[in-house]
Amino acid sequence: MKSPLSLRGLTKSYGGQRVVDGFDLELEPGRCHGLLGPNGAGKTTTLRLALGLIEADAGTVELLGHVLPAEAKQARRRVGVVPQVDSLDPDFTVAENLQTYGRYFGLSGKTIAERIPALLDFAGLAGKADAPILTLSGGMKRRLTLARALVNDPDLIILDEPTTGLDPQARHLIWQGLRRLISQGKTLLLTTHFMDEAERLCDIISVLDHGRSIARGSPRELIAGHIEPHVVEVFGEGLDEWKACVSGLCRRCEQAGETLFCYTDNPDKVVAELEAAPGLRYLHRPANLEDVFLKITGRDLRD
Amino acid sequence: MISFAWFPVWRRNFLVWRKLAGPSLLGNLADPMLYMLGLGYGLGALLPDVDGVPYLNFLAAGTLAYSVMNSASFETLYSAFSRMHVQKTWDAILNTPLDLRDVLLGELFWATSKSLLSGIAILLVIWVLGLYEHFALTLVLLPVAVLTGFCFAGLGLSINAVSPNYDFFLYYFTLAITPMVLLGGVFYPTTAFPAWLAAIAAWLPLTHAIELARPLILGQWPQGMLLHAAALLAYGMAGFAAALGLTRKRLLR
Numbered sequence: 001m002k003s004p005l006s007l008r009g010l011t012k013s014y015g016g017q018r019v020v021d022g023f024d025l026e027l028e029p030g031r032c033h034g035l036l037g038p039n040g041a042g043k044t045t046t047l048r049l050a051l052g053l054i055e056a057d058a059g060t061v062e063l064l065g066h067v068l069p070a071e072a073k074q075a076r077r078r079v080g081v082v083p084q085v086d087s088l089d090p091d092f093t094v095a096e097n098l099q100t101y102g103r104y105f106g107l108s109g110k111t112i113a114e115r116i117p118a119l120l121d122f123a124g125l126a127g128k129a130d131a132p133i134l135t136l137s138g139g140m141k142r143r144l145t146l147a148r149a150l151v152n153d154p155d156l157i158i159l160d161e162p163t164t165g166l167d168p169q170a171r172h173l174i175w176q177g178l179r180r181l182i183s184q185g186k187t188l189l190l191t192t193h194f195m196d197e198a199e200r201l202c203d204i205i206s207v208l209d210h211g212r213s214i215a216r217g218s219p220r221e222l223i224a225g226h227i228e229p230h231v232v233e234v235f236g237e238g239l240d241e242w243k244a245c246v247s248g249l250c251r252r253c254e255q256a257g258e259t260l261f262c263y264t265d266n267p268d269k270v271v272a273e274l275e276a277a278p279g280l281r282y283l284h285r286p287a288n289l290e291d292v293f294l295k296i297t298g299r300d301l302r303d
Numbered sequence: 304m305i306s307f308a309w310f311p312v313w314r315r316n317f318l319v320w321r322k323l324a325g326p327s328l329l330g331n332l333a334d335p336m337l338y339m340l341g342l343g344y345g346l347g348a349l350l351p352d353v354d355g356v357p358y359l360n361f362l363a364a365g366t367l368a369y370s371v372m373n374s375a376s377f378e379t380l381y382s383a384f385s386r387m388h389v390q391k392t393w394d395a396i397l398n399t400p401l402d403l404r405d406v407l408l409g410e411l412f413w414a415t416s417k418s419l420l421s422g423i424a425i426l427l428v429i430w431v432l433g434l435y436e437h438f439a440l441t442l443v444l445l446p447v448a449v450l451t452g453f454c455f456a457g458l459g460l461s462i463n464a465v466s467p468n469y470d471f472f473l474y475y476f477t478l479a480i481t482p483m484v485l486l487g488g489v490f491y492p493t494t495a496f497p498a499w500l501a502a503i504a505a506w507l508p509l510t511h512a513i514e515l516a517r518p519l520i521l522g523q524w525p526q527g528m529l530l531h532a533a534a535l536l537a538y539g540m541a542g543f544a545a546a547l548g549l550t551r552k553r554l555l556r
Contacts, residue, residue: 014556051398053397053398053555054555054556072402073400073401073402074400076398076399076400077400079398081398083391083394083395083398085391085394086391087390087391087392087394087395088395089315089319089390089392090390091319091322091323092318092319096318100311100314100315100318101395101399103311103314103315104311104312104396104399104400104401105399105400106311106400152399
């Protein structure tokens, strides 16, 4: 099967600065793909290039068998987009939002009306068809935006930070919805700043920094390939003295503020040492995607 | 190729408008109507006939053009800006198979439609009060309203494209719309203008609209009708072309 989206050597500069710099991405049909990277890494620009909204300086974009930007309009017929910023029509009800959006795809009112009950059901908004947008919570709006992206029954769904600003309950509901889409065979491409989200949802992750792909693989592969399996986070009184004598036990130690991150294959010895240091508190956990992300993109702030 | 891809955008605006049609119509029409009736009867009582007709009849054509201009301008400035900048409606549409040209054409034709509606409302008053010479000629005011609306919708969209916020529109109204109202012949004939002022006035889009509307109300075919119509069309198309380029720079770069 052909790749739903293939980006090759994609390059885009603004004011002499390369925001996307020779980026490659090949989506696999029916899988969930994550695009991770610090603020300003080029994620949103990449998505806009992939949709044919802006033109690349160099490189090629092929979206659902169409070469962009020439055939962007045809290609977007089969794509659903969940943008980062809320763009629902506040003057319309829930159902009117779906009706209006479906028309942009050239769907008839009848076709859209037939799809609306299932879409509302999917979004957990059954019974809310006639509710004005202003009465919806943030989570409901997000779910409606997701339902809106499905109105054209897309093959590929692109989501730009789909759960930013939501409470844990609302995030879990969105995740359930996205899992259902994956099980229906849809291809997903999402950006997120939540590593747990990427770890839970994504089959394949690309880490982007300074417009370049710096790592790629499944969450497990990335963790196994880039980082020691165990992390012990240490904080409290006497950290500096303890740090000096423990360095031999860890493969790598990183201090961020008042916390020391010890990366190790052998956590028992470190924990035993810590039990003997009464002023210190610690958290022992398996390494996760966030550790990988911080290791390869650094701990510096990017805004 | 003629494409109607813009139609869903027009339709979206229409459906929102339909929900708020009552207050929107009232707001659009009360102002020009009060101007026309207040000035027409009040000031008109003090004046002799203007261009051979009572002042109210003279004012009717100016009011029609002024009302159509305002309607198109408000729609493409404040309302379109809300959709583009505040509600991100345009961004949402651009993620679908529609492109920026479709969005802007939908806005252009929507603003034109709304201004035609303003023109029709003023025309109804003109008919009810019998402020015309030949009824058949007043029907030509409908295409004149469409052309005038198109012209100011195109110009408005180009201003919208470069506006950082709502306050910016005040410049346009102060520096473009108000001078046009004062120099274009809405309230008085411009025949007494000194040559240099008349030369400036002759270039203004609103002047062309009034040069078309006034004779039609006074019972004559306008002189240089095609020229005035072409000027309105040209201003509108130039405005739209600028709007397309500038909005692309703003949203799609």
